[in-house]
Amino acid sequence: MVKEGYDLLGSLNWSDHLPFLGWMDLQGVRKRCKSLVQKVNLFVGRIITEHRLKRVTGAPEGKAGDFVDVLLDLQDDEKLSDSDMIAVLWEMIFRGTDTVAILLEWTMARMVLHPEIQAKAQAEIDAVVGKTRPVSDEDVPHLSYLRSIVKESLRLHPPGPLLSWARLAIHDVHVGDLLIPAGTTAMVNMWAITHDAGIWPEPEKFRPERFVEQEVSITGSDLRLAPFGAGRRVCPGKGMALATVHLWLAQLLQGFDWLPSAGGVDLSERLKMSLEMEKPLVCRAVPRSRGV
Ligand code: HEM
Structure with missing residues:
Protein backbone atom coordinates (compact mmCIF):
# COMPACT_ATOMS: atom_id res chain seq x y z
CA MET A 1 0.00 0.00 0.00
CA LEU A 80 -10.81 12.17 17.03
CA SER A 81 -13.42 10.76 14.69
CA ASP A 82 -12.62 7.33 13.25
CA SER A 83 -11.79 8.82 9.85
CA ASP A 84 -9.39 11.37 11.43
CA MET A 85 -7.76 8.59 13.42
CA ILE A 86 -7.31 6.55 10.25
CA ALA A 87 -5.77 9.60 8.54
CA VAL A 88 -3.28 10.19 11.39
CA LEU A 89 -2.28 6.52 11.59
CA TRP A 90 -1.99 6.12 7.83
CA GLU A 91 0.17 9.26 7.63
CA MET A 92 2.53 7.70 10.17
CA ILE A 93 2.67 4.40 8.29
CA PHE A 94 3.01 6.09 4.90
CA ARG A 95 5.66 8.65 5.85
CA GLY A 96 7.49 6.54 8.38
CA THR A 97 8.00 3.16 6.66
CA ASP A 98 9.84 3.95 3.44
CA THR A 99 12.09 6.71 4.84
CA VAL A 100 13.30 4.65 7.81
CA ALA A 101 13.91 1.55 5.66
CA ILE A 102 15.83 3.58 3.09
CA LEU A 103 18.02 5.27 5.71
CA LEU A 104 18.86 1.91 7.27
CA GLU A 105 19.65 0.41 3.86
CA TRP A 106 22.05 3.25 2.97
CA THR A 107 23.68 3.00 6.40
CA MET A 108 24.17 -0.76 6.08
CA ALA A 109 25.61 -0.25 2.59
CA ARG A 110 28.14 2.10 4.14
CA MET A 111 28.94 -0.43 6.87
CA VAL A 112 29.68 -3.07 4.24
CA LEU A 113 31.81 -0.64 2.23
CA HIS A 114 33.79 0.64 5.24
CA PRO A 115 34.73 -2.37 7.42
CA GLU A 116 36.98 -0.22 9.63
CA ILE A 117 34.05 2.04 10.53
CA GLN A 118 31.85 -1.00 11.12
CA ALA A 119 34.50 -2.49 13.43
CA LYS A 120 34.81 0.80 15.35
CA ALA A 121 31.04 0.91 15.91
CA GLN A 122 31.04 -2.74 17.05
CA ALA A 123 33.90 -2.01 19.46
CA GLU A 124 31.85 0.87 20.91
CA ILE A 125 28.80 -1.40 21.34
CA ASP A 126 30.93 -4.09 23.00
CA ALA A 127 32.46 -1.53 25.37
CA VAL A 128 29.12 0.04 26.34
CA VAL A 129 26.86 -3.02 26.32
CA GLY A 130 29.27 -5.88 26.91
CA LYS A 131 28.84 -9.28 25.31
CA THR A 132 26.30 -10.86 27.61
CA ARG A 133 23.10 -8.95 26.86
CA PRO A 134 21.42 -7.50 23.77
CA VAL A 135 21.73 -3.77 23.11
CA SER A 136 18.63 -1.76 24.10
CA ASP A 137 17.13 1.72 23.73
CA GLU A 138 18.74 2.83 26.99
CA ASP A 139 22.22 2.18 25.53
CA VAL A 140 21.76 4.45 22.49
CA PRO A 141 22.59 7.75 24.29
CA HIS A 142 25.97 6.18 25.18
CA LEU A 143 26.73 5.09 21.59
CA SER A 144 27.97 8.42 20.23
CA TYR A 145 30.01 6.95 17.36
CA LEU A 146 27.00 4.92 16.18
CA ARG A 147 24.89 8.09 16.22
CA SER A 148 27.60 9.88 14.19
CA ILE A 149 27.37 7.11 11.60
CA VAL A 150 23.64 7.71 11.22
CA LYS A 151 24.24 11.48 10.92
CA GLU A 152 26.84 10.91 8.23
CA SER A 153 24.39 8.63 6.35
CA LEU A 154 21.70 11.31 6.58
CA ARG A 155 24.20 13.82 5.21
CA LEU A 156 25.37 11.77 2.23
CA HIS A 157 22.07 10.02 1.56
CA PRO A 158 19.18 12.17 2.83
CA PRO A 159 16.11 9.94 2.23
CA GLY A 160 13.77 12.88 1.53
CA PRO A 161 16.18 15.28 -0.15
CA LEU A 162 13.91 17.46 -2.21
CA LEU A 163 10.27 16.80 -2.73
CA SER A 164 8.89 16.55 0.75
CA TRP A 165 10.35 19.89 1.84
CA ALA A 166 8.33 22.32 -0.25
CA ARG A 167 6.91 25.72 0.65
CA LEU A 168 4.33 27.87 -1.13
CA ALA A 169 5.14 31.61 -1.08
CA ILE A 170 1.90 33.34 -0.06
CA HIS A 171 3.39 36.77 -0.82
CA ASP A 172 6.47 38.07 -2.67
CA VAL A 173 9.53 37.29 -0.61
CA HIS A 174 13.30 37.73 -0.94
CA VAL A 175 15.65 34.88 -0.09
CA GLY A 176 19.13 36.43 -0.26
CA ASP A 177 19.18 38.24 -3.62
CA LEU A 178 16.43 36.10 -5.12
CA LEU A 179 12.84 37.20 -5.48
CA ILE A 180 10.35 34.39 -4.94
CA PRO A 181 7.05 35.71 -6.35
CA ALA A 182 3.80 34.96 -4.54
CA GLY A 183 2.27 31.68 -5.70
CA THR A 184 5.63 29.98 -6.28
CA THR A 185 6.27 26.55 -4.80
CA ALA A 186 9.89 26.61 -3.66
CA MET A 187 11.77 23.45 -2.81
CA VAL A 188 14.84 23.24 -0.62
CA ASN A 189 17.45 20.96 -2.14
CA MET A 190 18.93 19.41 0.98
CA TRP A 191 21.00 16.98 -1.12
CA ALA A 192 22.83 19.91 -2.78
CA ILE A 193 23.51 21.55 0.60
CA THR A 194 24.87 18.36 2.17
CA HIS A 195 27.15 17.75 -0.84
CA ASP A 196 28.45 21.34 -1.02
CA ALA A 197 32.25 21.50 -0.59
CA GLY A 198 31.91 25.09 0.68
CA ILE A 199 29.98 23.75 3.68
CA TRP A 200 31.34 20.23 4.16
CA PRO A 201 35.07 19.51 3.63
CA GLU A 202 35.54 16.45 1.38
CA PRO A 203 31.75 16.13 1.01
CA GLU A 204 31.86 12.82 -0.90
CA LYS A 205 33.85 11.09 1.83
CA PHE A 206 31.93 8.98 4.37
CA ARG A 207 33.56 10.15 7.59
CA PRO A 208 31.40 9.91 10.76
CA GLU A 209 34.31 11.41 12.72
CA ARG A 210 33.30 14.85 11.41
CA PHE A 211 30.38 14.69 13.85
CA VAL A 212 32.63 13.57 16.70
CA GLU A 213 34.83 16.62 16.05
CA GLN A 214 31.90 19.06 15.90
CA GLU A 215 28.37 18.84 17.29
CA VAL A 216 25.80 19.42 14.54
CA SER A 217 22.10 19.20 15.29
CA ILE A 218 20.10 17.30 12.66
CA THR A 219 16.65 18.17 13.93
CA GLY A 220 16.17 21.42 12.02
CA SER A 221 18.04 24.12 13.92
CA ASP A 222 21.17 23.91 11.72
CA LEU A 223 20.36 24.33 8.04
CA ARG A 224 23.66 22.78 6.92
CA LEU A 225 22.07 19.43 7.74
CA ALA A 226 18.30 19.36 8.04
CA PRO A 227 17.27 15.96 6.62
CA PHE A 228 13.96 16.18 8.52
CA GLY A 229 13.15 19.68 7.28
CA ALA A 230 12.86 22.72 9.54
CA GLY A 231 10.32 25.15 10.92
CA ARG A 232 6.62 24.62 11.52
CA ARG A 233 6.31 21.72 9.09
CA VAL A 234 9.42 19.88 10.30
CA CYS A 235 9.05 16.08 10.31
CA PRO A 236 7.01 15.15 13.41
CA GLY A 237 8.39 11.60 13.22
CA LYS A 238 12.07 12.50 13.49
CA GLY A 239 12.44 11.34 17.09
CA MET A 240 10.79 8.04 16.33
CA ALA A 241 12.81 7.63 13.11
CA LEU A 242 16.12 8.21 14.86
CA ALA A 243 15.19 5.99 17.81
CA THR A 244 14.27 3.17 15.40
CA VAL A 245 17.31 3.46 13.13
CA HIS A 246 19.78 3.80 16.03
CA LEU A 247 18.42 0.72 17.79
CA TRP A 248 18.12 -1.44 14.67
CA LEU A 249 21.61 -0.49 13.48
CA ALA A 250 23.04 -1.26 16.93
CA GLN A 251 21.28 -4.64 16.97
CA LEU A 252 22.45 -5.53 13.46
CA LEU A 253 26.04 -4.59 14.26
CA GLN A 254 26.05 -6.28 17.64
CA GLY A 255 24.82 -9.57 16.21
CA PHE A 256 26.61 -9.80 12.88
CA ASP A 257 29.60 -8.83 10.77
CA TRP A 258 28.36 -7.45 7.46
CA LEU A 259 30.31 -8.36 4.32
CA PRO A 260 29.80 -7.64 0.63
CA SER A 261 28.10 -10.21 -1.58
CA ALA A 262 29.64 -11.29 -4.88
CA GLY A 263 27.96 -8.36 -6.66
CA GLY A 264 29.54 -5.78 -4.31
CA VAL A 265 27.83 -2.55 -3.25
CA ASP A 266 26.61 -0.09 -5.85
CA LEU A 267 25.96 3.39 -4.45
CA SER A 268 24.05 4.68 -7.49
CA GLU A 269 21.04 6.74 -6.44
CA ARG A 270 17.53 6.84 -7.78
CA LEU A 271 15.43 9.88 -6.92
CA LYS A 272 11.77 8.90 -6.75
CA MET A 273 9.67 10.42 -3.97
CA SER A 274 12.55 9.31 -1.74
CA LEU A 275 16.24 8.90 -2.57
CA GLU A 276 16.57 5.16 -3.00
CA MET A 277 19.45 2.84 -3.82
CA GLU A 278 19.24 2.12 -7.54
CA LYS A 279 20.44 -1.44 -6.87
CA PRO A 280 19.03 -2.68 -3.55
CA LEU A 281 21.68 -3.74 -1.07
CA VAL A 282 22.57 -7.44 -1.03
CA CYS A 283 25.20 -8.48 1.53
CA ARG A 284 26.31 -11.33 3.78
CA ALA A 285 25.76 -11.51 7.52
CA VAL A 286 28.18 -13.56 9.62
CA PRO A 287 27.13 -14.10 13.26
CA ARG A 288 29.52 -12.58 15.80
CA SER A 289 30.41 -14.65 18.82
CA ARG A 290 28.60 -13.42 21.92
CA GLY A 291 27.81 -14.79 25.31
CA VAL A 292 24.04 -14.43 24.70
C1 HEM B 1 14.65 8.76 8.35
C2 HEM B 1 13.37 8.95 8.42
C3 HEM B 1 12.65 10.21 7.99
C4 HEM B 1 13.06 11.25 7.21
C5 HEM B 1 14.43 11.46 6.57
C6 HEM B 1 11.95 12.17 7.12
C7 HEM B 1 11.98 13.39 6.43
C8 HEM B 1 10.93 14.27 6.36
C9 HEM B 1 10.98 15.56 5.70
C10 HEM B 1 12.18 16.14 4.98
C11 HEM B 1 9.76 16.12 5.85
C12 HEM B 1 9.34 17.49 5.33
C13 HEM B 1 9.65 18.51 6.43
C14 HEM B 1 9.44 19.96 6.07
O1 HEM B 1 8.65 20.24 5.15
O2 HEM B 1 10.07 20.86 6.69
C15 HEM B 1 8.92 15.19 6.59
C16 HEM B 1 7.59 15.40 6.91
C17 HEM B 1 6.80 14.50 7.57
N1 HEM B 1 7.21 13.32 8.16
FE1 HEM B 1 9.06 12.55 8.10
N2 HEM B 1 10.88 11.67 7.82
C18 HEM B 1 11.27 10.46 8.38
C19 HEM B 1 10.51 9.65 9.20
C20 HEM B 1 9.21 9.87 9.56
C21 HEM B 1 8.44 9.04 10.48
C22 HEM B 1 8.98 7.81 11.21
C23 HEM B 1 7.18 9.58 10.54
C24 HEM B 1 5.96 9.15 11.33
C25 HEM B 1 5.95 8.21 12.21
C26 HEM B 1 7.17 10.75 9.69
C27 HEM B 1 6.08 11.56 9.48
C28 HEM B 1 6.11 12.74 8.75
C29 HEM B 1 4.94 13.57 8.53
C30 HEM B 1 3.51 13.27 9.03
C31 HEM B 1 5.37 14.67 7.80
C32 HEM B 1 4.53 15.85 7.30
C33 HEM B 1 4.58 16.99 8.30
C34 HEM B 1 3.81 18.22 7.81
O3 HEM B 1 3.64 18.38 6.62
O4 HEM B 1 3.42 19.04 8.67
N3 HEM B 1 8.42 10.90 9.11
N4 HEM B 1 9.67 14.07 6.91
Whole structure:
Protein backbone atom coordinates (compact mmCIF):
# COMPACT_ATOMS: atom_id res chain seq x y z
CA MET A 1 0.00 0.00 0.00
CA VAL A 2 2.90 2.37 0.82
CA LYS A 3 4.50 1.60 -2.52
CA GLU A 4 1.24 2.17 -4.39
CA GLY A 5 0.82 5.49 -2.52
CA TYR A 6 4.29 6.68 -3.52
CA ASP A 7 3.78 5.54 -7.12
CA LEU A 8 0.53 7.51 -7.29
CA LEU A 9 2.09 10.63 -5.74
CA GLY A 10 5.01 10.51 -8.14
CA SER A 11 3.17 9.75 -11.37
CA LEU A 12 2.35 12.43 -13.93
CA ASN A 13 -1.40 12.94 -14.05
CA TRP A 14 -2.60 14.71 -17.20
CA SER A 15 -5.82 15.71 -15.47
CA ASP A 16 -3.79 18.02 -13.18
CA HIS A 17 -2.63 19.99 -16.21
CA LEU A 18 -5.70 19.68 -18.45
CA PRO A 19 -8.58 19.80 -15.94
CA PHE A 20 -11.22 19.52 -18.67
CA LEU A 21 -9.98 15.94 -19.21
CA GLY A 22 -10.34 15.19 -15.51
CA TRP A 23 -13.70 13.44 -15.68
CA MET A 24 -12.30 10.91 -18.17
CA ASP A 25 -9.54 9.76 -15.73
CA LEU A 26 -7.56 8.67 -18.79
CA GLN A 27 -4.67 7.09 -16.88
CA GLY A 28 -6.90 5.56 -14.24
CA VAL A 29 -5.17 7.55 -11.46
CA ARG A 30 -8.40 8.42 -9.68
CA LYS A 31 -9.55 4.80 -9.87
CA ARG A 32 -6.28 3.63 -8.32
CA CYS A 33 -6.56 6.30 -5.59
CA LYS A 34 -10.09 5.19 -4.71
CA SER A 35 -9.04 1.58 -4.53
CA LEU A 36 -6.04 2.47 -2.30
CA VAL A 37 -8.22 4.54 0.04
CA GLN A 38 -10.55 1.56 0.48
CA LYS A 39 -7.66 -0.75 1.32
CA VAL A 40 -6.16 1.77 3.75
CA ASN A 41 -9.51 2.29 5.50
CA LEU A 42 -9.89 -1.45 5.91
CA PHE A 43 -6.32 -2.08 7.06
CA VAL A 44 -6.01 0.84 9.50
CA GLY A 45 -9.64 0.50 10.61
CA ARG A 46 -8.86 -3.08 11.64
CA ILE A 47 -5.93 -1.91 13.79
CA ILE A 48 -8.25 0.49 15.61
CA THR A 49 -10.93 -2.21 16.08
CA GLU A 50 -8.33 -4.62 17.51
CA HIS A 51 -7.30 -1.98 20.05
CA ARG A 52 -10.90 -1.29 21.02
CA LEU A 53 -11.53 -5.02 21.48
CA LYS A 54 -8.42 -5.39 23.62
CA ARG A 55 -9.82 -2.71 25.93
CA VAL A 56 -13.03 -4.65 26.38
CA THR A 57 -11.33 -7.99 26.94
CA GLY A 58 -8.61 -6.38 29.12
CA ALA A 59 -4.96 -5.85 28.04
CA PRO A 60 -2.41 -8.46 29.13
CA GLU A 61 -0.85 -7.70 32.51
CA GLY A 62 1.99 -5.17 32.37
CA LYS A 63 1.58 -4.46 28.64
CA ALA A 64 2.02 -0.75 27.93
CA GLY A 65 -0.35 0.91 25.48
CA ASP A 66 0.86 2.19 22.12
CA PHE A 67 0.14 5.22 19.95
CA VAL A 68 -3.33 3.95 18.97
CA ASP A 69 -4.20 3.64 22.66
CA VAL A 70 -3.11 7.25 23.16
CA LEU A 71 -5.46 8.35 20.38
CA LEU A 72 -8.30 6.27 21.85
CA ASP A 73 -7.67 7.79 25.29
CA LEU A 74 -8.16 11.36 24.08
CA GLN A 75 -10.92 12.97 26.06
CA ASP A 76 -14.17 14.60 24.90
CA ASP A 77 -13.26 17.80 23.02
CA GLU A 78 -9.92 16.34 21.84
CA LYS A 79 -11.48 13.07 20.67
CA LEU A 80 -10.81 12.17 17.03
CA SER A 81 -13.42 10.76 14.69
CA ASP A 82 -12.62 7.33 13.25
CA SER A 83 -11.79 8.82 9.85
CA ASP A 84 -9.39 11.37 11.43
CA MET A 85 -7.76 8.59 13.42
CA ILE A 86 -7.31 6.55 10.25
CA ALA A 87 -5.77 9.60 8.54
CA VAL A 88 -3.28 10.19 11.39
CA LEU A 89 -2.28 6.52 11.59
CA TRP A 90 -1.99 6.12 7.83
CA GLU A 91 0.17 9.26 7.63
CA MET A 92 2.53 7.70 10.17
CA ILE A 93 2.67 4.40 8.29
CA PHE A 94 3.01 6.09 4.90
CA ARG A 95 5.66 8.65 5.85
CA GLY A 96 7.49 6.54 8.38
CA THR A 97 8.00 3.16 6.66
CA ASP A 98 9.84 3.95 3.44
CA THR A 99 12.09 6.71 4.84
CA VAL A 100 13.30 4.65 7.81
CA ALA A 101 13.91 1.55 5.66
CA ILE A 102 15.83 3.58 3.09
CA LEU A 103 18.02 5.27 5.71
CA LEU A 104 18.86 1.91 7.27
CA GLU A 105 19.65 0.41 3.86
CA TRP A 106 22.05 3.25 2.97
CA THR A 107 23.68 3.00 6.40
CA MET A 108 24.17 -0.76 6.08
CA ALA A 109 25.61 -0.25 2.59
CA ARG A 110 28.14 2.10 4.14
CA MET A 111 28.94 -0.43 6.87
CA VAL A 112 29.68 -3.07 4.24
CA LEU A 113 31.81 -0.64 2.23
CA HIS A 114 33.79 0.64 5.24
CA PRO A 115 34.73 -2.37 7.42
CA GLU A 116 36.98 -0.22 9.63
CA ILE A 117 34.05 2.04 10.53
CA GLN A 118 31.85 -1.00 11.12
CA ALA A 119 34.50 -2.49 13.43
CA LYS A 120 34.81 0.80 15.35
CA ALA A 121 31.04 0.91 15.91
CA GLN A 122 31.04 -2.74 17.05
CA ALA A 123 33.90 -2.01 19.46
CA GLU A 124 31.85 0.87 20.91
CA ILE A 125 28.80 -1.40 21.34
CA ASP A 126 30.93 -4.09 23.00
CA ALA A 127 32.46 -1.53 25.37
CA VAL A 128 29.12 0.04 26.34
CA VAL A 129 26.86 -3.02 26.32
CA GLY A 130 29.27 -5.88 26.91
CA LYS A 131 28.84 -9.28 25.31
CA THR A 132 26.30 -10.86 27.61
CA ARG A 133 23.10 -8.95 26.86
CA PRO A 134 21.42 -7.50 23.77
CA VAL A 135 21.73 -3.77 23.11
CA SER A 136 18.63 -1.76 24.10
CA ASP A 137 17.13 1.72 23.73
CA GLU A 138 18.74 2.83 26.99
CA ASP A 139 22.22 2.18 25.53
CA VAL A 140 21.76 4.45 22.49
CA PRO A 141 22.59 7.75 24.29
CA HIS A 142 25.97 6.18 25.18
CA LEU A 143 26.73 5.09 21.59
CA SER A 144 27.97 8.42 20.23
CA TYR A 145 30.01 6.95 17.36
CA LEU A 146 27.00 4.92 16.18
CA ARG A 147 24.89 8.09 16.22
CA SER A 148 27.60 9.88 14.19
CA ILE A 149 27.37 7.11 11.60
CA VAL A 150 23.64 7.71 11.22
CA LYS A 151 24.24 11.48 10.92
CA GLU A 152 26.84 10.91 8.23
CA SER A 153 24.39 8.63 6.35
CA LEU A 154 21.70 11.31 6.58
CA ARG A 155 24.20 13.82 5.21
CA LEU A 156 25.37 11.77 2.23
CA HIS A 157 22.07 10.02 1.56
CA PRO A 158 19.18 12.17 2.83
CA PRO A 159 16.11 9.94 2.23
CA GLY A 160 13.77 12.88 1.53
CA PRO A 161 16.18 15.28 -0.15
CA LEU A 162 13.91 17.46 -2.21
CA LEU A 163 10.27 16.80 -2.73
CA SER A 164 8.89 16.55 0.75
CA TRP A 165 10.35 19.89 1.84
CA ALA A 166 8.33 22.32 -0.25
CA ARG A 167 6.91 25.72 0.65
CA LEU A 168 4.33 27.87 -1.13
CA ALA A 169 5.14 31.61 -1.08
CA ILE A 170 1.90 33.34 -0.06
CA HIS A 171 3.39 36.77 -0.82
CA ASP A 172 6.47 38.07 -2.67
CA VAL A 173 9.53 37.29 -0.61
CA HIS A 174 13.30 37.73 -0.94
CA VAL A 175 15.65 34.88 -0.09
CA GLY A 176 19.13 36.43 -0.26
CA ASP A 177 19.18 38.24 -3.62
CA LEU A 178 16.43 36.10 -5.12
CA LEU A 179 12.84 37.20 -5.48
CA ILE A 180 10.35 34.39 -4.94
CA PRO A 181 7.05 35.71 -6.35
CA ALA A 182 3.80 34.96 -4.54
CA GLY A 183 2.27 31.68 -5.70
CA THR A 184 5.63 29.98 -6.28
CA THR A 185 6.27 26.55 -4.80
CA ALA A 186 9.89 26.61 -3.66
CA MET A 187 11.77 23.45 -2.81
CA VAL A 188 14.84 23.24 -0.62
CA ASN A 189 17.45 20.96 -2.14
CA MET A 190 18.93 19.41 0.98
CA TRP A 191 21.00 16.98 -1.12
CA ALA A 192 22.83 19.91 -2.78
CA ILE A 193 23.51 21.55 0.60
CA THR A 194 24.87 18.36 2.17
CA HIS A 195 27.15 17.75 -0.84
CA ASP A 196 28.45 21.34 -1.02
CA ALA A 197 32.25 21.50 -0.59
CA GLY A 198 31.91 25.09 0.68
CA ILE A 199 29.98 23.75 3.68
CA TRP A 200 31.34 20.23 4.16
CA PRO A 201 35.07 19.51 3.63
CA GLU A 202 35.54 16.45 1.38
CA PRO A 203 31.75 16.13 1.01
CA GLU A 204 31.86 12.82 -0.90
CA LYS A 205 33.85 11.09 1.83
CA PHE A 206 31.93 8.98 4.37
CA ARG A 207 33.56 10.15 7.59
CA PRO A 208 31.40 9.91 10.76
CA GLU A 209 34.31 11.41 12.72
CA ARG A 210 33.30 14.85 11.41
CA PHE A 211 30.38 14.69 13.85
CA VAL A 212 32.63 13.57 16.70
CA GLU A 213 34.83 16.62 16.05
CA GLN A 214 31.90 19.06 15.90
CA GLU A 215 28.37 18.84 17.29
CA VAL A 216 25.80 19.42 14.54
CA SER A 217 22.10 19.20 15.29
CA ILE A 218 20.10 17.30 12.66
CA THR A 219 16.65 18.17 13.93
CA GLY A 220 16.17 21.42 12.02
CA SER A 221 18.04 24.12 13.92
CA ASP A 222 21.17 23.91 11.72
CA LEU A 223 20.36 24.33 8.04
CA ARG A 224 23.66 22.78 6.92
CA LEU A 225 22.07 19.43 7.74
CA ALA A 226 18.30 19.36 8.04
CA PRO A 227 17.27 15.96 6.62
CA PHE A 228 13.96 16.18 8.52
CA GLY A 229 13.15 19.68 7.28
CA ALA A 230 12.86 22.72 9.54
CA GLY A 231 10.32 25.15 10.92
CA ARG A 232 6.62 24.62 11.52
CA ARG A 233 6.31 21.72 9.09
CA VAL A 234 9.42 19.88 10.30
CA CYS A 235 9.05 16.08 10.31
CA PRO A 236 7.01 15.15 13.41
CA GLY A 237 8.39 11.60 13.22
CA LYS A 238 12.07 12.50 13.49
CA GLY A 239 12.44 11.34 17.09
CA MET A 240 10.79 8.04 16.33
CA ALA A 241 12.81 7.63 13.11
CA LEU A 242 16.12 8.21 14.86
CA ALA A 243 15.19 5.99 17.81
CA THR A 244 14.27 3.17 15.40
CA VAL A 245 17.31 3.46 13.13
CA HIS A 246 19.78 3.80 16.03
CA LEU A 247 18.42 0.72 17.79
CA TRP A 248 18.12 -1.44 14.67
CA LEU A 249 21.61 -0.49 13.48
CA ALA A 250 23.04 -1.26 16.93
CA GLN A 251 21.28 -4.64 16.97
CA LEU A 252 22.45 -5.53 13.46
CA LEU A 253 26.04 -4.59 14.26
CA GLN A 254 26.05 -6.28 17.64
CA GLY A 255 24.82 -9.57 16.21
CA PHE A 256 26.61 -9.80 12.88
CA ASP A 257 29.60 -8.83 10.77
CA TRP A 258 28.36 -7.45 7.46
CA LEU A 259 30.31 -8.36 4.32
CA PRO A 260 29.80 -7.64 0.63
CA SER A 261 28.10 -10.21 -1.58
CA ALA A 262 29.64 -11.29 -4.88
CA GLY A 263 27.96 -8.36 -6.66
CA GLY A 264 29.54 -5.78 -4.31
CA VAL A 265 27.83 -2.55 -3.25
CA ASP A 266 26.61 -0.09 -5.85
CA LEU A 267 25.96 3.39 -4.45
CA SER A 268 24.05 4.68 -7.49
CA GLU A 269 21.04 6.74 -6.44
CA ARG A 270 17.53 6.84 -7.78
CA LEU A 271 15.43 9.88 -6.92
CA LYS A 272 11.77 8.90 -6.75
CA MET A 273 9.67 10.42 -3.97
CA SER A 274 12.55 9.31 -1.74
CA LEU A 275 16.24 8.90 -2.57
CA GLU A 276 16.57 5.16 -3.00
CA MET A 277 19.45 2.84 -3.82
CA GLU A 278 19.24 2.12 -7.54
CA LYS A 279 20.44 -1.44 -6.87
CA PRO A 280 19.03 -2.68 -3.55
CA LEU A 281 21.68 -3.74 -1.07
CA VAL A 282 22.57 -7.44 -1.03
CA CYS A 283 25.20 -8.48 1.53
CA ARG A 284 26.31 -11.33 3.78
CA ALA A 285 25.76 -11.51 7.52
CA VAL A 286 28.18 -13.56 9.62
CA PRO A 287 27.13 -14.10 13.26
CA ARG A 288 29.52 -12.58 15.80
CA SER A 289 30.41 -14.65 18.82
CA ARG A 290 28.60 -13.42 21.92
CA GLY A 291 27.81 -14.79 25.31
CA VAL A 292 24.04 -14.43 24.70
C1 HEM B 1 14.65 8.76 8.35
C2 HEM B 1 13.37 8.95 8.42
C3 HEM B 1 12.65 10.21 7.99
C4 HEM B 1 13.06 11.25 7.21
C5 HEM B 1 14.43 11.46 6.57
C6 HEM B 1 11.95 12.17 7.12
C7 HEM B 1 11.98 13.39 6.43
C8 HEM B 1 10.93 14.27 6.36
C9 HEM B 1 10.98 15.56 5.70
C10 HEM B 1 12.18 16.14 4.98
C11 HEM B 1 9.76 16.12 5.85
C12 HEM B 1 9.34 17.49 5.33
C13 HEM B 1 9.65 18.51 6.43
C14 HEM B 1 9.44 19.96 6.07
O1 HEM B 1 8.65 20.24 5.15
O2 HEM B 1 10.07 20.86 6.69
C15 HEM B 1 8.92 15.19 6.59
C16 HEM B 1 7.59 15.40 6.91
C17 HEM B 1 6.80 14.50 7.57
N1 HEM B 1 7.21 13.32 8.16
FE1 HEM B 1 9.06 12.55 8.10
N2 HEM B 1 10.88 11.67 7.82
C18 HEM B 1 11.27 10.46 8.38
C19 HEM B 1 10.51 9.65 9.20
C20 HEM B 1 9.21 9.87 9.56
C21 HEM B 1 8.44 9.04 10.48
C22 HEM B 1 8.98 7.81 11.21
C23 HEM B 1 7.18 9.58 10.54
C24 HEM B 1 5.96 9.15 11.33
C25 HEM B 1 5.95 8.21 12.21
C26 HEM B 1 7.17 10.75 9.69
C27 HEM B 1 6.08 11.56 9.48
C28 HEM B 1 6.11 12.74 8.75
C29 HEM B 1 4.94 13.57 8.53
C30 HEM B 1 3.51 13.27 9.03
C31 HEM B 1 5.37 14.67 7.80
C32 HEM B 1 4.53 15.85 7.30
C33 HEM B 1 4.58 16.99 8.30
C34 HEM B 1 3.81 18.22 7.81
O3 HEM B 1 3.64 18.38 6.62
O4 HEM B 1 3.42 19.04 8.67
N3 HEM B 1 8.42 10.90 9.11
N4 HEM B 1 9.67 14.07 6.91
